[in-house]
Amino acid sequence: MRRVKVKDLFGEQRTFQVRAILAALAAALLISLVGARLFWLQVVRHDYYADLSQGNRVRIEPLPPDRGIIYDRQGRVLAENTPAYQLTVTREQVPDLDATLARLVGLELLEQDDLPRIRQLLVSRRLFEAVPVRLRLDENEVGRYAVHRHELPGVDLATRMARHYPFGPVGVHALGYVGSISEDDLKRVEPGDYFGTASIGKTGLERAYENLLHGAGGFREVLVNAEGRSMQSLGDSSPDLRISRPVAGRDLELSLDIELQRIAEEALGENRGAVIALDPWTGDVLVLASTPTFDPNKFARGISTADYRALTSDPDQPLFNRALRGTYPPGSTIKPLMALAGLEAGVIGPDDTRFCRGFFTLPNSRHRYRDWKKTGHGTVDMKEAVMTSCDVYFYGLAATLGIDRIHDSMARLGFGKPTGIDIEGERGGIMPSTEWKKSAFRQREMQVWFPGETVIVGIGQGYWSATPLQLAHATAVLATRGPHFKPRLVRAVRDPVTRESEERAPQALEPVVLKDPASWEVIVDAMVAVTTGPRGTAVRAARGAEYSIAGKTGTAQVFSVGQQEKYDEDTVAERLKDHALFVAFAPAEQPKLVVAVLVENGGHGSSVAAPIARRVFDAYLLGTDAP
């Protein structure tokens, strides 16, 4: 033992004793301090507090604010507050709680699954309180209740304002919905403001604009008797009662066009898919559709456990916002953008041709990158390559450009990062680069970028993934020939009292300036050829249009086909079928609308996605809708 100090057991015992006594004294002293405080409160100031306690016969009742109303671009109401009948149970008036609840289940006014939760809710509240057990009854349910009312003492109807979405499922992925406030929700708002508010924005605009829509809560004082019952008849004779009026939330005016939205959703039909339509000159989003949809009113009126489970377990994932959160390989829809990158980099001219024999190989490699057309397109220039969607042309172009140059020009158009639309949850997809690959993979050997990976990026496959919103956003630059705007759903915020609207200026992003502005028209011409040219891939969908459409089809592979195999549409399981894509703007010369369509496992962009876009264009530009 090198220790110099020697352990002195008795010394330590003595030290402890001294310290323990000191600690006991300190404890006694501090507790006496509390005692002194009690003496001050209860003896010296007793009268003062006794008065205040009497004053507490006045109870503060919260007055929730009216939630802001949401209008579409034509002033149609998309989300409003309507009086809702809610079912309440007052325990002390119910002779037999279990029997009453069972009866309500029998009348299909409650669901068996919800009973344990409701029973617990009831027991936790005071006997005389009317506790809401269902937040919104429809007319049939109100009728059923009315008929059986005499069997249900203690069960009453009460009205309150509840959120209602008149268009139901239409536009739900943009609007979002409100639902009961959870503990997590309270962390992102000031809980004091939600005293008395029953619901809060959960997704979409309802969530993103919560702070504007909600407003500020108020309160009023009511007299209560010794048991806490409100004595409303005394209300008028008590001038001292304070009231603080709630401040209603702000109304939102959207860029969304609900009629166009409805048409887009109808055109998508039973498919899983997404449609984005935006005004390229402002970034206004006119359509943000994702199917399948669901009814937000279910959430607003308190969704039942069974309904919620049905939504979350549906293999088609109706709650999933494909337009913002679905990331897909963009496929051939980015070929015009690749061509633009090639022109801008100076590696290729509009009239330079390439011979397509049906496949492409890299120097010193035998791997065949196949064209969608087995026999090849022959000699194609840029316009023909875009028009016929020749893969070989773009394999070669991508190989010449190299992945980092591709990355830089596509990143300028918004790939690889969220567009910044004004609702939450948007994904940024992946715009690959050598840099990206280093950080995306942990294993060293995976971090190297292979030339073959560049080749398939040329046709929008490989690591590249993008959301439908990103596709529309990038295509918008072609429509405007340079100017670029951040997509947005809210155009103006309106004060509900003065009815004054505060317009929000479109948010301009850095415009894309080309070395040679003539390149714009090269690309747009090629895209017009897609819908009008002799071998254009979208000719059928654009037939008979009274305006010109610049578009590009895309067919994105979900799984890869081996070197010798053949992709056979009929035998491939539905979930492994290709995604169908289409991006377009019209009229090509003076574009008013950009549309991006994605149909999951839809097959071909030309036959499935393009007709959907056509219907949206017709409705918007001509005001006609013929399904």
Added chain:
Amino acid sequence: MMGSAFGESRTRRNVTAGSRLLRALHLDGPLLLLLSVTCAFGLLVLYSASGGNTGLWLRQAVRLGVAVAAMLVLAQVPARFLRILTPAIYAAGVLLLVVVAGLGDIGKGAQRWLDLGFVRFQPSEIMKLAVPMMCAWYLHDRALPASFGETLVVLAIILVPVLLIFEQPDLGTALLVAAAGIIVLLLSGLQWKFVFAGTGLAAAAAPLAWFLLHDYQRRRVLTLLDPQSDPLGAGYHIIQSQIAIGSGGVFGKGWMNGSQAQLEFLPERSTDFIFAVIGEELGLLGQLLLLGLYLGIIGRSLYLANECRDTFGRLVSGGIALTFFVYVFVNTGMVTGILPVVGVPLPLVSYGGTSMVTLMAGFGILMSLRSQRKLVRT
């Protein structure tokens, strides 16, 4: 064993059957009596504070049963084992805190609970006992008072779990755990120059700590200074609890008759603010009775700590006794408006399971430790 041999020779007197039983179970009669009376008082008050909610009351009674069982079991564990197991308990506790922090990161929110499927518990609760035990374990076979270096090691033992708990964020528990460790250090005979230097440092660091606090925590400190500034928000608790206490007067409004509590003006009346219900319904006398009981428990525990045979036993017991005091003081101080609102329950009275079990487990450990009697100079 040596300890019991000493003990018996020292306490040869007329033993009744009851005290023989207590001795056999390693229990201390006076402490057990004080704890029982306090718990009974607590249940009585809780019934009223919960507005006569029998379901809630029964749940608490069951928890009390679990807590008493934990105390009885731990009292039987030989002190030697407790000491040997201490590092393992401490390490397991820290590990669980890290796991919980990881889960919290995934869930993007405050995460204090570990869900084992059949039971959920807060690892930070373990640390309330593990930290003082670990400090005592470390100091046990070193010559005391601890050197500067050794003191730093003890501080590290305290700081690691405290920071993890603070990050959860759970300021109240972090403070209690830190207090438990520091108390052990003080009881071990920490030199006064360190004590003063430490206090000075803490005072200097206070402005820094202000920046570490969450907004709502800062607001609580500010509203303590001026509760009226926010009568519907953070100040509401303080105002309403003072009205409840003040209006109770000397004798109170009577059990189940407090209008503040019964009309639900008083928030958290069955948990953190139950002391105000006692003030309103049972008056100054009821509150002083409870404070007296608490002082009795603290005094008796310190006495038992002093009776322990070795340094480990003394330090752990003393730590448990004084941590209990910190609980009492922080809660009653907060409810009476002399300390800011920190989420600390009133020991043995507030509704809530985990803290009750931890407290009683602590007293079980204390009784186990003192059943090895101390050395006497012959």
